[in-house]
Amino acid sequence: MNVALYIARRYFVAKKSTNAITIISWISVLAIAVGTSALIIILSGMNGLTGLVQTLYNSFNPDIKITAVSGKVFTADDNLILQLKNINGVAYISRTLDDNMLLKYNDQLQITHIKGVDENFTAITRFDTLVSEGNFISAQKQSHDLVLGKGVAYRLGVGLNTNFTPVCIYCPKRGNNSSSINPEDAFNEEKCYPSGFFTINDDFDFTYGLISYEVAQDLLQYPLNSVSALEIALKHNTDADAIKKEIQKTIGDKFIIKNKYEQNDVLFKTLKTEKLWTFIILTFVLLIATFNIIGALTMLIIEKKKDVKTLSAMGADVNLIRKIFMTEGLTIIFIGSFIGILLGYVLCLLQQHYGFVTFEEGYIVDVYPVEVRFSDFVLIMATVLGAGLIAAIYPVRVFTKQNLLLQD
Secondary structure (H helix, E strand, O other): OOHHHHHHHHHHHOOOOOHHHHHHHHHHHHHHHHHHHHHHHHHHHHHHHHHHHHHHHHOOOOOEEEEEOOOOOEEOOHHHHHHHHOOOOEEEEEEEEEEEEEEEEOOEEEEEEEEEEOOOHHHHHOHHHHEEEEOOOOOOOOOOEEEEEHHHHHHHOOOOOOOOOOEEEEEEOOOOOOOOOOHHHHEEEEEEEEEEEEOOOHHHHOOEEEEEHHHHHHHHOOOOOEEOEEEEEEOOOOOHHHHHHHHHHHHOOOEEEEEOOHHHHHHHHHHHHHHHHHHHHHHHHHHHHHOHHHHHHHHHHHHOHHHHHHHHHOOOOHHHHHHHHHHHHHHHHHHHHHHHHHHHHHHHHHHHHHOOOEOOOOOOOOEOOOOOOHHHHHHHHHHHHHHHHHHHHHHHHHHHHHOOOOOO
């Protein structure tokens, strides 16, 4: 039998002569439980938001994106496409061509980043799932469908029930040296009809519009097979970094190759930094709560002075007596952290299944997203135990020596 554990357990559950000791002990348990559950809930909420952002951006960004080191466009002929398709792990390749263009609808004007996409674009990005109203661009070539972000559509006053009034898209003519006094002669023009609206976030909704690759090529007057980027979808369970290196080796150093996280590295680094600082701030709060153990153990040691002297007379050494009170402190920590983890986990599960915390109307999702990760449990448990151990060492070593006259 573990003598220290047995006595510590009896001290924890037994009635104390001073009721304040019992109150302080359970306050310590409660403080640790609340701090631990708060860490679980908040970190899980941040995981949910990060996962939501990744899902939204991954629906617009491909697994791998290839752009030119210099210049806006490069030639992606059939030979280059074939080389990429022969790389193991590559599933789909899409040609895209984009630039800023002027949109005009009735008397409203809006500078918009227009992206021309081919028939493989939806297979690569699943962008069609983001179209909240209407339909995506028709698969037929030279389709004059136009898909707009809701913000752009709002500023232009465009609706899906106005099929008889096209949206005019203007793009400056390349190498235009015309001296015409009519400014419209300096622009290429295409008339497109809105087929759908998409919603991601304000960065996209008020900035982007999509048309077919062929119409974009006509507007921009680039040579055949010119692209701003090649977007690639990978097969499931493939190593994106290994394929990225293989692509770089195949096509050379004239191209910039980025995976989906590198395409938005600032965003994802910011999300990680926010989670880290949130964890650090909440850890300080938890440390303060953990230091209640100092008061509980100090009062317990003073109360049990006679018991300790009796144990010492029976042959118990200093290490055993200190071990008893250390075990008492760790018992408080384990009970508090266990209750906190269980409470936090249950609340997260309830949010996932029933969605008690909701967003107002107009948000992308109806309920606050939550994602529970095992790694967070391990990190939080280690933090609580470490902080509790540090908090328990001081009263056990100092007060057993000063108040009970024990010598090392």
